[in-house]
Amino acid sequence: MTDFASLLVPDRGQKARPIHLVDKNSFGGWAKTRPPEDRALLDAHRFDGKTAFALALLPRGGDFEVVSVVRNVDALSPWCLARLAESLPEGTYKLARDDPGKATLGWLLGQHRFDAYRSKKEDPERGARVLITGEAAKIDSAVRLAEATALVRDLVDTPAADLGPDELERAVRQVATELGAQVRATAGEELAKDYPLIAAVGAGAVETRSPRLIELEWGKPEDPRVAIVGKGVCFDTGGLDLKPASGMRIMKKDMGGAAHAIAIARLIIAERLPVRLHVLIAAVENAVSGAAYRPGDIVKSRKGPFVEVDNTDAEGRLVLADALARASEDEPDLIVDFATLTGAARVALGPDLPAMFANDDDLAAAIEEAARDVDDPLWRMPLWDPYDENLKSNVADLANMANNAMAGCIYAALFLRRFVGEKISWAHLDTWAWRDPAKPGRPKGGDALGLRAIFAMLQSRYSRD
Ligand code: BES
Ligand code: ZN
Ligand code: ZN
DSSP: OOOGGGGEEEOSSOOOEEEEEEOHHHHHHHHHTSOHHHHHHHHHTTOOSOSSSOEEEEEETTEEEEEEEOSOTTSOOTTTTHHHHHHSOSEEEEESSSOOGGGHHHHHHTTOOOOTTOSSOSOTTOOOEEEEESOHHHHHHHHHHHHHHHHHHHHHHSOGGGOSHHHHHHHHHHHHHHHTOEEEEEEHHHHHHHOHHHHHHHTTSOGGGOOEEEEEEESOTTSOEEEEEEEEEEEEOOTTSOOOHHHHTTGGGGGHHHHHHHHHHHHHHHTTOSSEEEEEEEEEEEOOSTTSOOTTOEEEOSSSOEEEOSOTTOOHHHHHHHHHHHHHHTOOSEEEEEEOOOHHHHHHHTTTOOEEEESOHHHHHHHHHHHHHTTOOOEEOOOOGGGGGGGOOSSSSEESSOSSSSOHHHHHHHHHHTTSOTTSEEEEEEOOOEEOSOBTTBOSEEOOSSHHHHHHHHHHHHOOO
16 A cells, blocks of 8 residues: 555655645735746736646746645645645645645545556656645544545455455454454354344355455453444345446445445554444355345344345345344444445435434434534435335335335435344444545545544544543
8 A cells, every 4th residue: 555654744844845825815915925937927827826726836946836726725625735746746845834734635645546456557656745744743643544545445446356255354354463453254154043134145156255244343341332334245246136237337346335344443443542343344245146145035134023135236234234233232332334335325415425324313413523524525314214114025024125216225224223223323324435536636436435524423422532
């Protein structure tokens, strides 16, 4: 992975090229302070601070200074330096006026590349663009956030052939070994007995890609229990209710929820948040074969209710149901799940906004506030009680789909709610884990959406200071 730590350095008075950030309102005042030759150059480029992204290099004694347009100089967004980090020549830079604050994230991620599958690495000669920041103390956490985001991206971007349940388990074990946590995987007969829905969904996969529940535990027993659950569908063909080609094309990303869960575990442990962490990842491949589960099959869930499979493409909620039931057994203070659960959430909210559901208004408000604070937007959707009865089945206790085509992400969330312990605070993020179209610092492909918001909420809920 990119060595993010080398890209941010504390200010020790070292030589650096200044970056002047200007916006529409500050451009006039700033330009007045510049020497006439700068103003002439900026005029010649019609640089007026009004363009969405503009970058000019001002010659300065054999080197140069940088001027760039941002949306608001008084509230730098995490992404306002991303295009600069992508486009500037190698060297060391420093903001002329401010400390970069949260804009360090875009500086770091603007330099991350997933090039494991490119025989010609992008611009191998290209050196690092280093940013000086005044706040040494914040460097470590900025680097960790960038690493966590890059981890989600890399896991999601890795093709399904190279990232099955086995490799997903390895990714969890790697975090555990690196940071000192316990991992246990339940597979085979034990899975069929203890987690029947996970076993059913994974039944169609070849033996080398067999289903499992991966659990990571960390922390002191006396600290509040927090469970993080992730949907780890390493590829979603739709099963026997096969997806059309267009719907299947990016389904390598259907383990994006698991990637978020792994990344947030890494953040929680690295920051030593005082919680007793329980991560549960339902890792399966939703494959097509003679052994695959079928529409109309009925499975007795871990929690007890019999679930009729109405549609084998609604597999995420099935595997999560058993994982949520297991998480609930320890009566945690909080459960958060991440899942690429429905196309309906994307239809409703588009590519940028994970749908957030919560059974606790205070928790929802805390998540919304954290999301605003760290510029990681999401939108709350309702767990609309009157719809719950539409999850009925003719023959079993419930079905995995409602008998109508509307509000798909609400039905999915209501289905999950049936498996969450009654008095437990729970939030569910129906996230895309994908970026398209690209944005500065966020290339098309796997991406973390909602990760920083949930981590910020956890920090304010559980930090001792
Ligand atoms: N993994 C998909 C959801 C998905 C699709 C997420 C496209 C992001 C983009 C999920 O397993 C699925 O197929 N859901 C179905 C549910 C339906 C059969 C009730 C869906 O959303 O169409
Ligand atoms: Zn599906
Ligand atoms: Zn899926």
